[in-house]
Amino acid sequence: MKARQQRIALIVGGLAVLGIAAALVLNAFQSNLVFFFSPTQVATGEAPKDRLFRVGGLVKEGSLSRDADGVTVRFVITDTVKDMTVAYKGILPDLFREGKGVVAQGKLGADGLFVASEVLAKHDENYMPPEATKAINDAGSREINEKAAHTLKQ
Known part of the structure; x- marks a missing residue:
């Protein structure tokens, strides 16, 4: 993999982790509201x-x-x-x-x-x-x- 592809994969992976974390937090907030x-x-x-x-x-x-x-x-x-x-x-x-x-x-x-x-x-x-x-x-x-x-x- 080239350096550019590694950076893109890292950014996409980071966004995926951030999205999953946000979904879990919102789900917990909704169930306790x-x-x-x-x-x-x-x-x-x-x-x-x-x-x-x-x-x-x-x-x-x-x-x-x-x-x-x-x-x-x-x-x-x-x-x-x-x-x-x-x-x-x-x-x-x-x-x-x-x-x-x-x-x-x-x-x-x-x-x-x-x-x-x-x-x-x-x-x-x-x-x-x-x-x-x-x-x-x-x-x-x-x-x-x-x-x-x-x-x-x-």
Whole structure:
């Protein structure tokens, strides 16, 4: 092989290795990527059916209940427009309270029940997860816009 052919082969080999490494990194990133949705977005079908995702909002007052097994907890998350029932098997965080912000990670069942594998709660009196705050603010502004549009039609 001539020196020129060796350089070309080295460059092509380097690009191939770089391409394979980039593909592996992107594949790992894609499989670990978890998106956030509000209950309204889940109700409109924007959330994936067979992938992990996060849903957040406020825990609705009076919605917390335990199943007969004593381990599974059910509660309702709301963004003030739509509600969503969540089932979680395990111990809830110490700071989990009704009326407070929460983010749950899991999958949406065929029956519309969100089965959480992880529940995250606020950590002090003034904190709500940013995703939950944004979802509640978006839902509130969406509700105001819908009321305004309805008023204009009349």
